[in-house]
Amino acid sequence: MFKKYRATKQNVILLESAMKELGHPIEKVSAAKDYKEFKNSNWHIMFHNTVNSKMQELEATI
Numbered sequence: 883m884f885k886k887y888r889a890t891k892q893n894v895i896l897l898e899s900a901m902k903e904l905g906h907p908i909e910k911v912s913a914a915k916d917y918k919e920f921k922n923s924n925w926h927i928m929f930h931n932t933v934n935s936k937m938q939e940l941e942a943t944i
Contacts, residue, residue: 900936
């Protein structure tokens with residue numbers, strides 16, 4: 883099931899983790915260091931079903 887995430891720092895870091903695990907290219911910007919820049923560059927990727935599912939999976943392990 884698709885989950886809507888708000889653009890909080892925690893969720894952007896979760897997005898970065900999901901992208902890494904799925905092998906998506908990551909910008910040089912780290913979500914933990916500059917989450918606003920990372921969010922502006924990558925937030926649209928969260929709407930892909932595979933990334934969204936991976937975010938939910940990682941969120942369940944936290």
